[in-house]
Amino acid sequence: MKRPVALFCFSLLVAWLGVSAPVSAKQPPPPLYWGAQIGNQLTGEAAPWDMNALHAFEGLAKKPLSLISFSAPFTECVGSNCTFINFPLTPIENARNYGAIPLFSWSSSSTPESGPQRL
Numbered sequence: 229m230k231r232p233v234a235l236f237c238f239s240l241l242v243a244w245l246g247v248s249a250p251v252s253a254k255q256p257p258p259p260l261y262w263g264a265q266i267g268n269q270l271t272g273e274a275a276p277w278d279m280n281a282l283h284a285f286e287g288l289a290k291k292p293l294s295l296i297s298f299s300a301p302f303t304e305c306v307g308s309n310c311t312f313i314n315f316p317l318t319p320i321e322n323a324r325n326y327g328a329i330p331l332f333s334w335s336s337s338s339t340p341e342s343g344p345q346r347l
Contacts, residue, residue: 262294276320
């Protein structure tokens, strides 16, 4: 017997027997996760590279972050000379050590954007 049919038959049996599911007490909703992508405007360096930027932001928001969003390009270019950037383990560990979930976007564009775009 296929699963949807079995579930339907079970539902019919429960309805025929007059059995109802137990009513549980209303539970509070789960906590919300919230976060931000904090640029260099607070301390001159973006979070989570500079955790002081995170603390300055939380002082303004009056609430700790549960998500820290940040991004980095694959390459940095000076003229036509492009250098690949290593995966940023330190900022990810900074966010994790703080107790937040790192939300990292590793883009395929190079900086500056006017430079050659290579994959």
